[in-house]
Amino acid sequence: MSEPRIELVAVRREFAGGAGVHGVDLAIAPGEIHALVGLNGAGKTTLMRLMLGMLRPDSGVVRIDGVALPDLPSGAWARVGHLVEQALAYGELDLRTNLRLAARLHGATRNEAGGLADAAIEELGLARYARVRARRLSLGNRQRIGLAAALQHHPDLIVLDEPTNALDPAGVILLREAIVRRAAAGAGILVSSHHLDEVARIADRISVMNDGRLIGSLDPGATDLERAFFALVHADDLERRAA
Numbered sequence: 001m002s003e004p005r006i007e008l009v010a011v012r013r014e015f016a017g018g019a020g021v022h023g024v025d026l027a028i029a030p031g032e033i034h035a036l037v038g039l040n041g042a043g044k045t046t047l048m049r050l051m052l053g054m055l056r057p058d059s060g061v062v063r064i065d066g067v068a069l070p071d072l073p074s075g076a077w078a079r080v081g082h083l084v085e086q087a088l089a090y091g092e093l094d095l096r097t098n099l100r101l102a103a104r105l106h107g108a109t110r111n112e113a114g115g116l117a118d119a120a121i122e123e124l125g126l127a128r129y130a131r132v133r134a135r136r137l138s139l140g141n142r143q144r145i146g147l148a149a150a151l152q153h154h155p156d157l158i159v160l161d162e163p164t165n166a167l168d169p170a171g172v173i174l175l176r177e178a179i180v181r182r183a184a185a186g187a188g189i190l191v192s193s194h195h196l197d198e199v200a201r202i203a204d205r206i207s208v209m210n211d212g213r214l215i216g217s218l219d220p221g222a223t224d225l226e227r228a229f230f231a232l233v234h235a236d237d238l239e240r241r242a243a
């Protein structure tokens, strides 16, 4: 089997008060779309921040393409695309300039950056807004900029935290198609969501997170995902209360 795009072994990060991520193992293969679902506060964003080196684990290891994060050469981050928390855009610059800059930060040459930005603008339905300053854009279109910046350089590893937030139905479809395209090209993708049916359309695997742990998985082809999700969460809550 090929090397996972990313692998987490016993990753733990505990905040004061006890919340956090309490020992997570996870591997995402090239070409895999892996969905992460869980209630508010389950630890999804924290897990993603640990995967991206934004947060240091108390213990455990995160490897990208087999290399532990502290040893990862800085150039390797150019092969990663992510949107975790807020989409970063310079309000005074237009949408296309923002995307060109993001492409440059991901290692594209000046010539390549324009082409990547134009392709992403097309892919995410942003052509009408290409020359509009970011601060004038709607919330959903700012989210589209963040997604375009995360995807435009065709990364090998993609991490998206609730990417459909603020997107209209057309945006949801464009994003879905873009994610499937990246996976078909070999990217490993982790995407969190509160929309079970939405992620089930594209995910190869769905992991359920509860109280900082991965407690099980859902079959993306199953009919009543909501019921299966709550059954897992309730059983886990009961088990921990009994312990």
Ligand SMILES: Nc1ncnc2c1ncn2[C@@H]1O[C@H](COP(=O)(O)OP(=O)(O)OP(=O)(O)O)[C@@H](O)[C@H]1O
Pocket (backbone or CB within 6 Å): 015, 016, 019, 020, 038, 039, 040, 041, 042, 043, 044, 045, 046, 047
């Ligand atoms: N820097 C921090 N310091 C203390 N506690 C934190 C910190 N960051 C997150 N937490 C806590 O860790 C837990 C997990 O938060 P996290 O944001 O990872 O959850 P989530 O699954 O992404 O939630 P949501 O679905 O609401 O986005 C929460 O209880 C949160 O309050």
